[in-house]
Amino acid sequence: MITNETLDAIMSRRSVRGYKSEPIPPEILTAILEAGKAAPYVSPDSRHFTVIQDSDLISRLNKAAIEEGIKLGGTQREIFSRPGFNGTYGAPVVVILSGNKDTVQYEAVCAASVQNMLIAAQSLGVASCWAYFPIFVFHGEHAEEWLVELGVPEGYKPCASVLLGYGAEES
Numbered sequence: 001m002i003t004n005e006t007l008d009a010i011m012s013r014r015s016v017r018g019y020k021s022e023p024i025p026p027e028i029l030t031a032i033l034e035a036g037k038a039a040p041y042v043s044p045d046s047r048h049f050t051v052i053q054d055s056d057l058i059s060r061l062n063k064a065a066i067e068e069g070i071k072l073g074g075t076q077r078e079i080f081s082r083p084g085f086n087g088t089y090g091a092p093v094v095v096i097l098s099g100n101k102d103t104v105q106y107e108a109v110c111a112a113s114v115q116n117m118l119i120a121a122q123s124l125g126v127a128s129c130w131a132y133f134p135i136f137v138f139h140g141e142h143a144e145e146w147l148v149e150l151g152v153p154e155g156y157k158p159c160a161s162v163l164l165g166y167g168a169e170e171s
Helices: 005-012 026-037 055-072 074-080 106-123 133-139 143-149
Strands: 047-052 093-100 127-131 156-165
Touching (some): 005 106, 026 047, 026 093, 026 156, 047 055, 047 106, 055 074, 055 133, 093 106, 106 127, 133 143
Antiparallel strands (some): 047 093, 093 156, 127 156
C-alpha cells in the first residue's frame, strides 16, 4: 500500500467529541482555515467562515441549538434532552461555514472546505469534528438574530460547522 503524510492524516483522522479548554495557537488555527479556503470553489465569495472562540458565545450557541433540536422531536429530542448534553463537546473553537445562496452547489463547496480543514487539523495535531448540531440555531425563530450576531453575510446560508481543539483524554 502506498503511504505518505497526507494519506496518513486522512486514514488516522477521527471525529472527537470531547475537548480540553486549551486554546489553539493562532498560527495553527490560521493554517487550518487557510486549508479550508484552498478547497475547490466556484468563486472566492462562494463561502464564508465564522470563527467562534468566545466560550460564553459557544455556550449560548449550544443552549440555543439544544432548544431548537428538541423542537424537532424524535431522536433529536431524546439526545438533546439528556442532562448535561453539549453538542459542541467543549470545543474551544467552532467554525461555521456558510455558502453563498447564489452559488451553484454551495453546500458542496462548504463540504470540500470542511474536509480540507479536518485533514489539516489532523496533520497539525488538532482534534476535530464535522458537526451539524450548531446549525440548528439557524432553523428556529431566532435564526435571523443569530445570523446578525455571528456576522454571516446577507445571502449566505450556514450549512456546516467544524469543532476544533485538543482532544480530552479518555478516562
